[in-house]
Amino acid sequence: MLSVPSADLRTAIVGAGPCGLALARGLWLNSAQAAVFERNGGPSPRGFGFLLLGNGCDALRSLGLRPGESLGHRIDAVQILNLDGAVLAEYSLPEAVAVTRSQLVNALLEGAPKQLVRFGHQFDRFEWDGEMATAACFSNGLRHEADVFVAADGVRSQCRQALGATSRLRSGQVKEIVACVRLPTVDKELGGCFRKVLHPTEGLAVGLVPLGDGHVIWFVQFDSQQFPTPWMGEVGSFLDRHLAEFPEFVRDVVIVSDLSRAHLWHTVDEDLPNCWSHGNVVLAGDAAHPLLPFTSQGVNMALEDAVVLSRLLLESSGRDALIARFQEYERLRRPDVLRCLEAGRGMARDFMSPGQARFQIPVAA
Ligand SMILES: Cc1cc2nc3c(=O)[nH]c(=O)nc-3n(C[C@H](O)[C@H](O)[C@H](O)COP(=O)(O)OP(=O)(O)OC[C@H]3O[C@@H](n4cnc5c(N)ncnc54)[C@H](O)[C@@H]3O)c2cc1C
Structure with missing residues (x-):
């Protein structure tokens, strides 16, 4: 204080x-x-939800809050995977916390x-x-x-x-579809790991962030010049079409989500x-x-x-x-x-x- x-x-x-x-x-x-x-x-x-990083956690601590203790779920590592599910790179995140809005x-x-x-x-x-x-x-x-x-x-x-x-x-060329789903098994399996799967040749990636309370936030980032942005009603078919090559564990998470509650984030590059x-x-x-x-x-x-x-x-x-x-x-x-x-x-x-x-x-x- x-x-x-x-x-x-x-x-x-x-x-x-x-x-x-x-x-x-x-x-x-x-x-x-x-x-x-x-x-x-x-x-x-x-x-x-958000990933709070070291600087955000410091800011919250100065306001008397305790990220990673009484607030949010600790994320220790981020893994980058390819379409076969093989880990291409792994980084530790010394101080990161996943938290819902x-x-x-x-x-x-x-x-x-x-x-x-x-x-x-x-x-x-x-x-x-x-x-x-x-x-x-x-x-x-x-x-x-x-x-x-x-x-x-x-x-x-x-x-x-x-x-x-x-x-x-100015609209960002990369857009994001974000959703949150209750999946206790996946949340537990991810533990403290944020996973991101990359398409090797196209501007397309999927991220999974566990919240530690049985929920998982997922997001799909896509280059809107390669993949025309869907209307909200078309998000399901967009994902079916473009995630077909992604690993099963990714598609399983997306498939059970209530897409009517997903958010299409029109990013801004200004x-x-x-x-x-x-x-x-x-x-x-x-x-x-x-x-x-x-x-x-x-x-x-x-x-x-x-x-x-x-x-x-x-x-x-x-x-x-x-x-x-x-x-x-x-x-x-x-x-x-x-x-x-x-x-x-x-x-x-x-x-x-x-x-x-x-x-x-x-x-x-
Ligand atoms: C789908 C999505 C996912 C995101 N994921 C991440 C992430 O993983 N990590 C990350 O760091 N950031 C993420 N962001 C960005 C993040 O949400 C913002 O950077 C962050 O919320 C900024 O906080 P803010 O308080 O400045 O603005 P906001 O969170 O946008 O809050 C602004 C508030 O002002 C209110 N408001 C707007 N206009 C008016 C008005 N005229 N009168 C009165 N009130 C008004 C709004 O209702 C809102 O409550 C995400 C954003 C979206 C949309």
Whole structure:
């Protein structure tokens, strides 16, 4: 926990994803005022689950949580397999934890003040006084005044659009189908191992991540230029067709899944905005920097942003100091985020180049 004195700033956070909730936690644990506004009627299961890496685990520990102990399931190794099921490469993951989105969200909300998150509030626009926002307005008519506004509203951030900081979102060429299935035997057999099976010549891979509670998350990554993206109703036949050559243990997992609950993830490949803040409004998590899926860093970077931002806000002596604090936030975070963005692009290029060795570890440190 942070020991710096809490600022009197009232912080309004848009978005109750991992970033918004981690930031709110960093603030309320230190008695600072925070309110989170979420468009959904309750916590969203979107994204199913994540691999928390060392940096994400450190961020959570600084918020009083215990990943790998009371939160999530430890993953010690990642295996890359070929279509025959032979192991092509194996890497140890010194500190990784598989966690569902709802486990993470619930943990971040543990002990939170009752009125912290206000569900059913879709951000619409800011009201401004010169360069400073004075209120966030929501489509249900609510108008909320605050001193600081944090846009943690994800990859298609309306707050970012309201700042005019958005470029046109560029769709990533690699897409992902993700689902979660209850399969206690497979979960047990995988133990602490994340398995990824690669097609040798085409941009196609399947990953299986055990959750340690009888469930397994699986994902299919595909190059959408080689494999035209299916509509949701066609996902079953898409998988039947393209996974025919994959090992039986992969097809068995996919076949028993409820595909109506699978998620088709249209990834985004976007350059970082020139600036992550405007006056007293700052972008964080996916709203500032969507990442490609290969790095497994989306949620980890979002948690790190939240921790850095909460520390800087707590240290801030008032509204006037905010601009310098936000510059400091960006100075601290931009190099790591840029590294992950480029790592993700490199991994995507390798994935889409048939025949090249692509046995690298599917995470960015
Ligand atoms: C299918 C899928 C699988 C993924 N798998 C992984 C993975 O394995 N590992 C990984 O690291 N990352 C993964 N990601 C990416 C990861 O989900 C994000 O990087 C991470 O959730 C970012 O957190 P965030 O809080 O910044 O944004 P989000 O999690 O997107 O949260 C944003 C929140 O803002 C809310 N919101 C949006 N617009 C508004 C509005 N106008 N008003 C109010 N509220 C709003 C949303 O409802 C949401 O609750 C996955 C994403 C998807 C879609």
